Amino acid sequence: MTETKTEELVGRGNKEGADLFREWFDDLADHAKRGNGAAYVFVMGSMAELLHVFDFPLVLPEITSLQTAVRRVADKYLAEAEDYGYSPDICGYVKADIAVQLRGGDHPMGQIPKPAIAVMTNACNTYIKWAEIWERMYGIPLFVLDVPATRQAGGQFQPGSSDFERDRKYVEAQIRELITLCEQVTKKKFDIDRLRETLGYANEMNKGWRRVLELNKSKPSLFNAVTDGTVYLGVSNNLRGTKKGAQFFKNLVEEMEYKAAHGIGTQIEEKYRLGFVGVPCYPIFRRFSEMFTEWGGNFVHSTYLNFASGGGSMGYEYDVNRPVESLAEGFLISVREAMDNMFHQDRVVIDWVKNYDLDGVVYHPIKSCRTVSTGLADGRRAMMAATDIPSLFIESDMMDKRVVSEAQMKNRADAFFEGLASRREMAKIAQS
């Protein structure tokens, strides 16, 4: 019985995630074929909950771009955008997408529909610059949903305070303006009951995502936050606010609870529990992870899973009885959480050291993304001052293999593990 259950559950999340991912691309290709205009949105605050009410197909260009790197064709897309005039020093996601647009939506996973509207937060400034390019290319409306985040380390405004209410009212006013814009673009009337429905699905997903991340405190850990976690993250973004997304996370929680109860870990024998800070190295996605797993190191958490889920990881649950007001509050809190995981990552990592019992932290700043990478070296200094945990700092990119030096990274990773091993030996000697 247990064997059957194990076979049924273990690895189900990865398989279902991959299937849903394929389905998402197929669905986009279908919309492209039918000439339907999409909403172009971003992972940190997609507003999927609202945009689904208007039946927009959602294109997440960060995800379509990173897929060109995973499929090892990003170099061609980057070169095309650079030939068009874009600098080698700007975000690789932007350039890969520009090439997709210049090719009329042609993408290795299928056709991408053209935009009818672009909605973005200020969680990343490049979102806005990126959307300005579509605005010019297609003459579409662009809506910046401005989310004021933490002003000063540790000084988050809390619900109930006048400062928080000021921010929330600002976000709510913008959401109401976005509703009007969506009505104009789609010629459909806003249906508040459909919003209640999508918020309900988002609640299930947020709750599930939080639970899954908490469960990885288990020993051994249940999934690799960089590889498996990215699959789950993909679903949390692509299917946000949908029935399929809610079901996926329900299933995933079931799988992880089962694994935790039966002491089933990842495919490696876990020797070191690691935290990951930054963005994955998509040009060598699997190989990057192997540099750590072959030493018995498993990534038990990643800031990426927090910020790239738009803060969904904190598990905010909307009050469906006051949908717009609650959407504003949840959006503000969640997107702020996403930003805190980038700008104030030192606080997040220090917390993990204790709660996830980390042996080490890997920082991976990348050339393409200054939002995530600018403060990592300084954050690492703060983390090292506050804890006794070794860390590794390796720079590369999420898209551009010209700045990914695999051999050098491997050398650094090897040295890091040799240090971890020797540290463990020393501790044993000290105890004996």
Added chain:
Amino acid sequence: MTLRLFETWQNQTLEGIFAECRELAEDADFPTVKRWRENGGKVLGHFQVYFPEEIAHAAGMLPLKMRGAPVEPTHSDSRFGSYLCSILKTSLELVLSNRVELDMFVTHPICDAARNLAAVWGRNYSYPCQILYLPQNANSKASAEYLRGEYERVKGDIEAVTGSKVTDEALKNSIAVYNENRSLLRKIYEIKRKQPWLLSGFEAYLLMTVGGMILREEHNEMLKAAIPLIEARPAKRQDKIRVVFEGGFCEQPPLDLIRAISQSCYIVDDDLLIGLRWILEDVPLEGDLLMNMADAYLEKSTYSPVQHDARKPKEKMLLQRIADSGAEAAIITAAKMCEPGLEDQVTYTKTLDEKGIPYFVGEFEENMTSFDSMEIQLETFTENLIFS
């Protein structure tokens, strides 16, 4: 105004004033800030591009525009990664190397890199280090009210640093000082546009740049002394190309680069230190003063690559700037590793191509010391235009 931070320009010829401004602008030890502190003053450092300095001024603080400096980032390098613009590193270097001492630091969500500064600074200093969330949705009906609230919040934080309340009277006085300053800078730019032979782009920049490191009353006094001298200058019109310089909204090009461009072109308009000139009209002195400032930021302002406003598409604004200044060509630059600048560079050049307006494209870094090849390319560019 009892304390003077910058006196050496007084009783000088116009050339003497330029020389004194240059000396101050190039002094990475920021002597005016030191003098202010020696007299017990507090300093609020704010990163580019725009900060409502009037609030800090009304509180009796010296608002210091943090826009990098010609220094090596020996201390700050270890706080940052590799792929970043220079201004970020040199601005932090100024405080880590004790060249500048602050009592409060404010940055803005102008770009992905700069918005990290409040956290980086805050991990290194115990004084308030924060981000002022200037609205990125300039087109929302709720933006002005929200921004008014942000200004109120910042005012409260400033009051906590100084230990005293900012009165309406003090704020009104400060707004008047800054209104006058912006009006004088508009006059400088009018001279550049209408009679560029009277004032080179380099000279105008020298006069303007010191404004960010002294009391604005002093700056007004200096500009009021300099403008009649400029207007009376016996300079003659030269056969130079009239250009607009774009790309100096945040990190500043080295002075010698601006000088080199000024030798071969008339820079009739530019976006250098645009934050000092962000507001285009006087801020009203009646009614809700903070609301007036918020409204001016959103409704009576210029443009830059770091603010999205559907009413101000950047490429159209550049064409307007070129048309208004009667420029024949544009110099489209970006600081190295500056994402917004580099992205808009493509937009600008595609638009200029469409309109058949000649342009020169380049990248700069504040600490670059050699630009011989850029100078030669620029000379070739201008000669081609002159003889075409």
